[in-house]
Amino acid sequence: MTLLIGSLQLGLIYGLLALGVYIAFRILSIPDLTADGSFTLGLAVSAVLTVAGHPILGIFAALVAGAVAGTITGLLQTKMKVHPILAGIITMTGLYSINLFIMGVSSNVSLIGNETIFSMGANASNITKTLIAAIISVIVFMILMWFFKTQLGLSIRATGNNEDMVRASSINVDRVKIIAIAISNSCVALSGAVLAQYQGFADISSGVGIMVIGLASVIIGEVFLGKRSVTLGFAAAIIGSIVYRFIIALALRSSIFPAYALKLVSAFIVAMALSIPVIKKNMQQRKIIREGRKSAKNY
Amino acid sequence: MLKIINASKIFSLGTPNEHLALDKISVTLPPGDFVTIIGSNGAGKSTLMNGISGSFWLDEGNISLDGMDITFVKEHKRAKLIGRLFQDPMKGTAPSLTIEENLALAYSRKKKMSLSIAVQKKEREFFKDALSEFNMGLEDRMHTKVGLLSGGQRQVVTLLMATIALPKLLLLDEHTAALDPATAQKVLEITSSIVSKNKLTTMMITHNIQSALKMGNRTIMMNEGKIILDISGEERGKITIPELMEMYSKKANVDLDDDNILLSK
Numbered sequence: 047m048t049l050l051i052g053s054l055q056l057g058l059i060y061g062l063l064a065l066g067v068y069i070a071f072r073i074l075s076i077p078d079l080t081a082d083g084s085f086t087l088g089l090a091v092s093a094v095l096t097v098a099g100h101p102i103l104g105i106f107a108a109l110v111a112g113a114v115a116g117t118i119t120g121l122l123q124t125k126m127k128v129h130p131i132l133a134g135i136i137t138m139t140g141l142y143s144i145n146l147f148i149m150g151v152s153s154n155v156s157l158i159g160n161e162t163i164f165s166m167g168a169n170a171s172n173i174t175k176t177l178i179a180a181i182i183s184v185i186v187f188m189i190l191m192w193f194f195k196t197q198l199g200l201s202i203r204a205t206g207n208n209e210d211m212v213r214a215s216s217i218n219v220d221r222v223k224i225i226a227i228a229i230s231n232s233c234v235a236l237s238g239a240v241l242a243q244y245q246g247f248a249d250i251s252s253g254v255g256i257m258v259i260g261l262a263s264v265i266i267g268e269v270f271l272g273k274r275s276v277t278l279g280f281a282a283a284i285i286g287s288i289v290y291r292f293i294i295a296l297a298l299r300s301s302i303f304p305a306y307a308l309k310l311v312s313a314f315i316v317a318m319a320l321s322i323p324v325i326k327k328n329m330q331q332r333k334i335i336r337e338g339r340k341s342a343k344n345y
Numbered sequence: 346m347l348k349i350i351n352a353s354k355i356f357s358l359g360t361p362n363e364h365l366a367l368d369k370i371s372v373t374l375p376p377g378d379f380v381t382i383i384g385s386n387g388a389g390k391s392t393l394m395n396g397i398s399g400s401f402w403l404d405e406g407n408i409s410l411d412g413m414d415i416t417f418v419k420e421h422k423r424a425k426l427i428g429r430l431f432q433d434p435m436k437g438t439a440p441s442l443t444i445e446e447n448l449a450l451a452y453s454r455k456k457k458m459s460l461s462i463a464v465q466k467k468e469r470e471f472f473k474d475a476l477s478e479f480n481m482g483l484e485d486r487m488h489t490k491v492g493l494l495s496g497g498q499r500q501v502v503t504l505l506m507a508t509i510a511l512p513k514l515l516l517l518d519e520h521t522a523a524l525d526p527a528t529a530q531k532v533l534e535i536t537s538s539i540v541s542k543n544k545l546t547t548m549m550i551t552h553n554i555q556s557a558l559k560m561g562n563r564t565i566m567m568n569e570g571k572i573i574l575d576i577s578g579e580e581r582g583k584i585t586i587p588e589l590m591e592m593y594s595k596k597a598n599v600d601l602d603d604d605n606i607l608l609s610k
Contacts, residue, residue: 193460197453200442200463204450207439211447214437215506216424216454 051172053295057288058179059240060263062186064283066233067260072279073194074206074226076123079134079257083141084115084231086253088238090148093155093248101162105239112235113228115141120224138253146250153250155242162243175244182240186233187280193229194276202226203276234260255309262312263287265319290315347374347397347514347546352406354396354570366392368570369406374514379540379547379561383554389570390550394516397548399423411513425454428507428545430500430520437503440492444483444502447491448472451506475505479535497528501535508539515540517549533560554586568597 063085070078088108095104115137122133149155164175193199201222204212209219234256242248264279267286271278294311297303303311354367366389374380382390396403399420408416415423430437438447449463449472469487477484479501483494491499500520508515517536521529537560540547551557557564564581566574566589573596576584 192462195462195464196460197449197456197463198460200446200450201453204439204442204447207441208436210436211439212450213421214424214429215451216421217450218421 049295049299051176053291054288055176055179057291058183059237059244060291061183061284061287062233062237062240063256063260064263064287065186065190065280066230066237067257068264068279068283069226069230069233071261072264073203073276076130078119078227078230079131080115080119080137080231081234081257081260082253083138084112084235085238085256086145086250087111087115087141088235089242089248089252090145092239093157093242094148096157096160096162096243097155101243105163105236108235108239109232112232116228116231117224120227124220124223149248149250155248157243157246164244183284187284190280191277255312258316259312262315263290265316266290346376346411348409350407352396352408353404354392355404365570367396370572372572374546376546377544378563380563380565381557381561382548382550382565382567383557384567388567390567391518394518394548394550398427398429398516426513427516428512429516430503430507430518432519432522434496434499434503434523437506438491438499441490443488443490445469445472445487447502448506448509452509454510475509497524497532500524500532504535504539508543508545511543513546515545515547517547519550519552522552554589558584566593573597
């Protein structure tokens, strides 16, 4: 039961990350590696402000910080024409130093004994913790659902589809891209910010490979809900994240693999999920060839 | 009104591939003019349209639309005034957006970019009415993703998208070339009706001389970056295809044999 609730809580928190990854990867069709840096940025900002006694401010500051990080990647991509993947890596690399600086040149900040959004008010039971995580996820989900139906949201979706068409509709493609990457990283940083207060510490290496984990969640979610619409996609990202945490928790519990193998397993899931369409196609083609040969023999 | 004065463009200047794509072109389209443009491959027809819509800036010359100098206005800003269609039906629409979402995006040219819901009820009705005029049943598929439509249907949706905000200029770059003959005919008919109904100033590139002479009120022939023939009115009404071919070979100094390959009847 503790396992179940624990992974539900983590799943909801990491669901925000999956939402951010979904926006960049699926809606905008850009693999944005800034996530690795902006996730830790969210943790750092949130942790430092929580220690200073402002946990709620910490959450909002992380949102803004993530958006700034995303804007830098966006500017590099659009105005400077840097390759999207490289642009993300550049920002992520720079963020490592910035994150260390925010955390007071220490690789770890502990929040033990400080009031967090999870310990405010009533005693922090598992139910209130779950509720707080769920409320944040649902609010972000609703905002995104609404936003991607507005004119600006629509132009973001179209930009991931066909830039020429967006330009022909007299919309500034560069600006739309920058806004989308900023929103994506805002979600990622928010995820980190909530996580820091949930687990009670921030670590400089929290963000390593986090983009792949977000992507794994998105892909797992799509297995359940498909890819029919953006709203379903957002729901899939959150549900995928919860399922992902369950799988990991179960695997760790039953000692299928040790904790340090976590990232390897995530990488494997993503690699497999991305390869499946090609493998399926190859198998189909082999089948066609086999049957073609068989029928040829009959002549 | 579109006014182009002395437009020149050289591609790959200073390299062995240097190519004079536009050679001091001057042309004026009064409001409501529907001009068809013909010419062989590499004559500069598409380059002219790309120059007008702002894909690149001219090396020399000046373009003004409706009295406004747009020579150095950015492409997406010009798009507010210019509707455009390409040969490739995939180019004008976003496949994973529905028909009404695509139309709403195109219609947003009329509005300021905002955070209001993109497809309002009032607009939905307006889009539906506009689509139903084409008798293709598209008005019943407003929530269908455009990626599921055929090339002809997509081109019709694109045509409506390009004209729904009533542009000052409509550019059609062989927009029926990728369609089968029957669908191409239908799309051309729809084009004519939209243009005449809204009195749009229009430029249309075509390789089909017959439709070049039949549609619109004026025909321009281009060769090697120059306008070599510009006919309208009575002269255009009387001219036959063989006569036009002969004029082309005389002006362009090429053998007639080539024309049959370059310009299909």
